[in-house]
Amino acid sequence: MLGTGLIKGMAETARNFVGSFLEEDRLTTVEYPEERIPAKEAARSFPFLVFDGDDAEKGLRCVACQICEKECPPQCIFILKDTAKKPDFVGKMQFQPKVFDIDVSVCMSCQICVEVCPFEAIKMDVDFELSRFDRFEGLLIHKDELSKPNSYFRKIHPTDAAAVDANLAAEKAKAEAKAVADAAAKAKAASAAAAGLAAPAKPAAAAPPPPPTPADPILKSASSSTAGPGLAETGSGKTHAPAHGS
């Protein structure tokens, strides 16, 4: 009979209408600003820089290697190297960014900066309310605003942060063990030399700081590159191999 299909369709809409009062899972939307669906753990919106401890300047993991700047597909990252160095989490002297800007209007949240960063220094935020009042300067997010503590990272991406923390702790332990072993070897060599030949051996106490670990080619090249004033030469990351991660 003509019209049966129509009536059946109407019955279906009626069923949905009534069902939305009875079944919770038929309601898929929430009243947004008041009510929010919690962000998924893997969610990503915009990058931020991780720092350890309380001081954003001192604890910043970024060493201004400029790999993310180079790999960023829409080229929205701008980094200026500082001339001064500061110790990183294993105590090695590293460069730091003087300027680290990301243009929020250009960034496409692709996460490639996070993937290529060998220092676990840049991660993705889950905050999606990124609108600004100023459409020129305001859309350029600066270093102080980008820096967020590691505790925040642990809060938004617990699984990822646990893996990163374990990774860094292992690296630190390795570096410390190596430093201890180096110092012991030096002391042993010095004492052996002193006992054997009584030659003017280098005193063990004045042993230089341990050399960078060979497992970290980037740390090595970054720390050994010349401390040029202001801008570092571009393309220095060309021969870098990823230090950790797959």
Place this chain on the structure above:
Amino acid sequence: MSSSNLQLEAPLDPAFKVERRTATGRGDLLEVSMGPQHPSTHGVFRMDVVLDGERVTKLKPVFGYLHRNHEKIAENTTYLGSMPYTDRLDYFCSLTNNWAYALTVEKLAGLQPPERAEYIRVITAEFTRLQNHVCLIGFLLQDMGASGTPLMYAFREREAILDLFESLTGARMMCNYMRFGGCRVDLPSGWLDQASKVVDRFPRFLDEFDRLISGNEILAARTQGVGVLPRELAVSASVTGPVLRASGVNYDIRKVDKYGIYDRFSFRVPLGDHGDVYDRYMVRVLEMHESLAILKSALRDIPPGPIMDPKAKLRSFKPKAGEAYGRIESAKGELGFYVISDGSANPYRYRVRPPSLINLTVLEDMCVGHTVADAVIILGSIDIVLGEVDR
């Protein structure tokens, strides 16, 4: 412009009526520029239609309003760098775009994704197909004037799939998930159960949708016999995907090429008989049933293991000189990438074969003789996404 204007003019000769039908441009034809802001053109697409009364006598598709220089940008960035740009081609199906590009570069560089990555790719691609077809039939019915209801029901189901994508890849639409030689991250814990739940619930929606609209008399009247695409024309215009299969040509790249691990799944290829809008609609509905069958067996059989080829590397990736063409059956048809490498970090040449654009070339043949309202649903039934047409 209706013919009433003409009757005010000088006396008609008896032969005029016939001549008017043959569209020789006697002044009573009206040229309408439909789009690029017209909501029914699915984006910024323009149709220059020449109307005789309400009938379309000529139709010229005009596109390029969304041209973003994708191919040239890809030639000036690294291989990895254009992966997130492929998301933005067909923005409904970012995961299949990723797959097509990854497949091509893997061919070029000789990488082989591990078993688990292949399964993840099939699962995500079939989910992508589901949500694309769901959206499409929603939009198609919206174009026909079924305001809101079918589209909202469709979007409700799509939401469940987008949630899965978000918990896996971090983004709902711009997934940027596949990498050369595997996938970016492994499935989070509990994802497979969640996915199985969505797959189990989905037939309920399909049945509901069938009851809601498939038997509807108005739908049948509007779509049956409208926009017929003959078999021969479809083949000679190299139309692919559901549009081709609705015309009765058995051509599905999942069956023909068996890329990835599609040879392990048993599924049927739905074919249409008449090649009209109704067949294109029904082919997609039936394809969703087949996708569910693939998903069920893939979710059951997925093995544990690594998700990346150990030879693959993220940075300073330089495949050896050569060329490769990779193609997959995306939700809209044959999506192909053609990449030439000269051994450097950037592709020497990069070309996309977008199914939407090539399916669009037969639009005029399908529309001539039908009304403007029919032209709208014929366009809707081709399933174009302007991100892919214009690139």
